[in-house]
Amino acid sequence: MKDSGRIVRIGAGAGYAGDRIEPAIELAERAALDYLVFECLAERTIALAQLERRHDPSLGYDPLLLTRMRAVLPACRRRGIRIVTNAGAANPAGAAAAVCELARELELAGLRIAAVLGDDVVEQVRHVGLRADDTDDDRALRPDEILSANAYLGVEPIVEALAGGADVVITGRVADSSLFLAPLVHEHGWAVDDWTRRARGATAGHLLECAGQITGGYFADPGVKDVPALARLGFPIGEIDEDGAVTITKLGDTGGCVTSRTCTEQLLYEVHDPRAYVTPDVVVDLGAATVAEIGADRVVVRGVVGRERPRELKVSVGYRDGWTGEGQISYAGAGAVARARLALEVVAERLRITGVRCRELRTDLIGMNALHGDALSSGWLEPYEVRARVVARCDTRHDAERVANEVETLYTNGPAGGGGATKSVREIVAVTSTFVSRDVVRSAVQWWTA
Amino acid sequence: MRTLRDIAHARTGDKGDSSIISLIAYDPRDYPLLVRHATAARVKAHFGALVRGEVTRHELPALGALSFVLEHALGGGVTRSLALDAHGKSLGSALLSLEIPEAEGSDE
Numbered sequence: 100m101k102d103s104g105r106i107v108r109i110g111a112g113a114g115y116a117g118d119r120i121e122p123a124i125e126l127a128e129r130a131a132l133d134y135l136v137f138e139c140l141a142e143r144t145i146a147l148a149q150l151e152r153r154h155d156p157s158l159g160y161d162p163l164l165l166t167r168m169r170a171v172l173p174a175c176r177r178r179g180i181r182i183v184t185n186a187g188a189a190n191p192a193g194a195a196a197a198v199c200e201l202a203r204e205l206e207l208a209g210l211r212i213a214a215v216l217g218d219d220v221v222e223q224v225r226h227v228g229l230r231a232d233d234t235d236d237d238r239a240l241r242p243d244e245i246l247s248a249n250a251y252l253g254v255e256p257i258v259e260a261l262a263g264g265a266d267v268v269i270t271g272r273v274a275d276s277s278l279f280l281a282p283l284v285h286e287h288g289w290a291v292d293d294w295t296r297r298a299r300g301a302t303a304g305h306l307l308e309c310a311g312q313i314t315g316g317y318f319a320d321p322g323v324k325d326v327p328a329l330a331r332l333g334f335p336i337g338e339i340d341e342d343g344a345v346t347i348t349k350l351g352d353t354g355g356c357v358t359s360r361t362c363t364e365q366l367l368y369e370v371h372d373p374r375a376y377v378t379p380d381v382v383v384d385l386g387a388a389t390v391a392e393i394g395a396d397r398v399v400v401r402g403v404v405g406r407e408r409p410r411e412l413k414v415s416v417g418y419r420d421g422w423t424g425e426g427q428i429s430y431a432g433a434g435a436v437a438r439a440r441l442a443l444e445v446v447a448e449r450l451r452i453t454g455v456r457c458r459e460l461r462t463d464l465i466g467m468n469a470l471h472g473d474a475l476s477s478g479w480l481e482p483y484e485v486r487a488r489v490v491a492r493c494d495t496r497h498d499a500e501r502v503a504n505e506v507e508t509l510y511t512n513g514p515a516g517g518g519g520a521t522k523s524v525r526e527i528v529a530v531t532s533t534f535v536s537r538d539v540v541r542s543a544v545q546w547w548t549a
Numbered sequence: 550m551r552t553l554r555d556i557a558h559a560r561t562g563d564k565g566d567s568s569i570i571s572l573i574a575y576d577p578r579d580y581p582l583l584v585r586h587a588t589a590a591r592v593k594a595h596f597g598a599l600v601r602g603e604v605t606r607h608e609l610p611a612l613g614a615l616s617f618v619l620e621h622a623l624g625g626g627v628t629r630s631l632a633l634d635a636h637g638k639s640l641g642s643a644l645l646s647l648e649i650p651e652a653e654g655s656d657e
Contacts, residue, residue, distance in 0.1 A: 143628045317560065317638075324558055360558060360573065367571035367616050369562030373607050389611050402611065420629060461624075461631040469633040471643050474597045490631045529628040532565070 104341040107286045109279055109303070111335050112171065113137040114310030116144060116161055116186075120170055122311065122334035122353070127171040127180060130336055130350055134282045135175060137167060137184035138275050138308045143530045145272055146417020148189035149247040150528070159190035160197070160269075168198050168267075169205070176207050176266065183257060183278050187269040189247065191215055194269045195547050202549035210549040213260035215270035217542035220414055220535060221248040229416055229533055240418050246528060247417040250535060253379030253408070256542040257281035263544065272415065274378045279304030279337070287341050297381040298405025299343025302388070305376070306347055306365050306400065310334045313347055313365040315355030328354025346399045357396040366390065366400065375406075379413075382406040411534040420529035421458065421492050424499030426506020427465070428513070428520040431484035438514035439464050439487040445513055446489045446505045455501045457491035464488075486519075492527065499524045551651050557583060559641035567602075568622040568637040570644050577613040584608060584615070586649040592617055595647050596640075617644070 110132045112123030116139045127135055139161045152159025164186040175182055187194040195214035202210040225248070229240045249272035258281050260268045270278070283289065283300040306313055313335050315326035333353025338346040347357050366385060370376050376383040387402045426446075430438045443462040450457065463469035465486035468476045489506050493499040503522035510520055553559075553572065556579040561570045572587055574580045593604040602620025609616065623637050624630035634640075 320558070323554070360575075363573050363612050363614060364558065364560035364571060366612070367569075367573075367609070367614060368560055369564055369569055370616065371564050371567070371569060371618060373609055373616055385612075386609065387611055388609075423631065459631060463633055465633060470639045472597070472599055475595075475599070475643050475646075488633065492629075492631060527629065530626070 105286070106338045106340050107134070107283055108132045109134045109136055109282060109307065109337045109339065111136055111138070111307040111310040113139055113167065114308065114312060115139065115141060116163065118310060119332070120167060122332060123167065124170050124174070125350055125353060126334055126336065127174040127178070132180045132336065133286070134181050134183060135171065136278050136307070137182070137186055138278060138310070139163070139184060139186040140188060140272065142415060143417055143528055145189050145249050145415065146247040146528045146530060149417065152189050157193050160188045160194035161186035164194055165197060165201055168201055172202060172207060172210070173205055176210060181261065181265070181282070182267045183282060184268070185270045185273055185275070185278060187214060187271045189271060191269050191271045192545055195545065198267055198269065199547035199549050207549055210266050211264055212267045212269065212547040212549070213263065213265035214545045214547070215252065215256040215260060215268065215273065215542060216545055217256065217540060218249045218252050218270070218272040219247070220250050220540060221245065223535060223539050224248045224414060224416065224533060229531065244418045245416060246419060248414050250412045250414045250540045251379050252412070252540070252542055253277050254281040254284050256544050258285045260544045261285040263546070274380070275308040276301040276304030276378050277380055279307055280380055283339055292407070294381050294405035294407060295403070296343040298383040299345065299403045300339060301378050301381055301383050302366070302385070302400065302403045303337045303339050303343070303345040306345065306362065307335055307337045309365065309368065311355065312368065313361055314349050314357055315361055318361055318364065324360070326356055330354065343403070344399060344401050346393070346397055348397045351396070357398050359390045359392050359398055362390050362398045362400060377409055379408060381408050411536055412540055414533050414535050416531050416533060417528050418531065420527040421494050422496045422499035422524060422526055423490060423492050424502035424522070424524050425488070425490040426503045426520065426522040427486055427488045428506055428509050428517045429484060429486045430514065430516055432516070435483070435485050436464065436467065436481050438516065439485045441514045442487040442509050442517060443489065445509065449505045450502065453501065455493070455498050455505070457493055457498065457502065459492040461490050462488065496524060496526070551649050552645060553583070553587060553647045553649060554645035556649070557645065559645050561638055561641035563623055563627055563636045566621050566623050566626040568619040568640050570617045570619065570641045572615045572617065572644060574613040580610060580613040582649065587615055587647065589617070591647065592644065596622070596643065
């Protein structure tokens with residue numbers, strides 16, 4: 100086999116905003132790494148963060164960012180591991196300033212932190228006549244309903260930050276795969292039109308971005324697919340050579356496993372078209388990809404090819420979409436299911452006769468049909484206990500509260516033996532997407548030095 | 550009763566209002582069985598009213614895997630859905646309960 104030169108090693112320190120902390124510490128302290136990447140931004144996180152920033156302009160970044168950085172920064176500094184994260188959410192500059200302050204507190208003088216700006220395009224899209232698609236009530240969004248609009252940036256500003264010597268790069272919305280591809284472009288010097296190598300790097304990012312999901316998380320099925328020590332799941336390490344072949348592995352003394360099965364599941368995860376997986380940096384073709392085990396907890400993915408990147412960037416738009424009100428109550432023992440069904444009927448009738456206005460109403464029997472409906476769950480034995488759930492989408496907070504309350508009133512007005520009622524009301528921040536030309540998106544890098 | 554769970558594993562993800570479910574043969578020699586029995590039409594019928602849109606199937610022989618896109622399966626998508634499992638993470642488990650013929654051996 101020909102020599103594919105230097106290997107770049109990237110660890111995944113978080114697969115979502117609330118992820119476990121210790122696996123990243125293990126990687127920072129003990130793994131041979133060049134980079135540690137934290138993916139912390141779900142689809143609507145930025146919209147929620149934007150709301151937070153309106154209350155306090157210094158906020159709007161991931162609330163766990165400083166906890167994570169405090170846990171790994173000293174080891175990363177000592178061992179020369181650079182950090183890339185999208186935990187800047189709606190305020191990468193505020194996040195960078197806060198990390199700079201933390202670095203001074205930790206006496207990491209000279210640490211350089213770069214914030215990637217420019218994904219916020221809300222002013223560019225507010226008045227273009229967006230629609231709330233993917234919904235039953237397809238409608239035009241009023242400009243005042245729109246909370247946020249963030250373009251999925253590609254690797255360019257992160258590469259710029261790394262070339263400028265950043266120890267920590269903090270972004271808002273960029274494509275998850277770009278967080279990983281950027282260090283590879285920087286280290287391996289892949290040209291902007293080297294589509295196949297970029298596609299392989301993007302694939303490495305895609306495999307790593309959900310952290311524990313490739314090392315045995317979201318996988319175990321006892322007796323069928325067993326995974327050792329899920330409570331101590333190790334997070335993945337990607338070793339990427341100059342040709343873009345990626346080997347996935349983990350620290351040997353951590354829980355979990357890296358197998359062709361875990362890697363194949365993650366390779367196809369959330370990929371709409373495996374022969375045209377669109378990222379801002381490249382269109383990835385997984386059609387000829389292969390996955391092979393080459394050692395204990397070592398799997399290599401090869402055969403990915405790439406095509407020219409799209410001309411437009413995807414934009415995620417957050418908007419207000421009313422309120423949900425939800426109530427739940429449980430029944431047990433003989434006749435539990437019949438009493439729970441009666442409870443649902445009573446609530447539905449109460450909502451009708453008291454004139455609560457719901458745009459959408461849903462009732463479930465948790466333990467029976469809540470996940471897959473009546474058809475798939477019919478023919479299974481009735482459970483010992485069942486939980487009635489009523490949830491509605493309403494235009495007003497008041498109506499949402501009335502839905503939740505109607506479940507709670509079952510305590511004293513409903514079927515026998517109803518216990519454990521809970522209720523909740525929350526504002527819905529929904530997300531839709533659109534596309535903008537690359538030309539209207541201007542990214543920039545801003546610097547802090549501890 | 551033999552089901553897909555006997556020969557394959559699955560992982561479910563979401564994109565907007567679509568659920569994306571991979572179906573991967575434990576033994577690559579069983580991949581043709583997946584192709585034959587886990588057709589888009591059967592999968593759509595299996596999910597019934599849960600999937601309001603089309604079901605598209607992608608074939609990945611080099612991985613011994615199929616990938617299904619179930620459109621309008623998530624009540625408007627994770628940010629709007631009123632479902633208990635708004636991401637549809639549990640849908641792959643339902644796919645694995647799809648029945649396949651008993652007597653057939655794996656073929657090349």
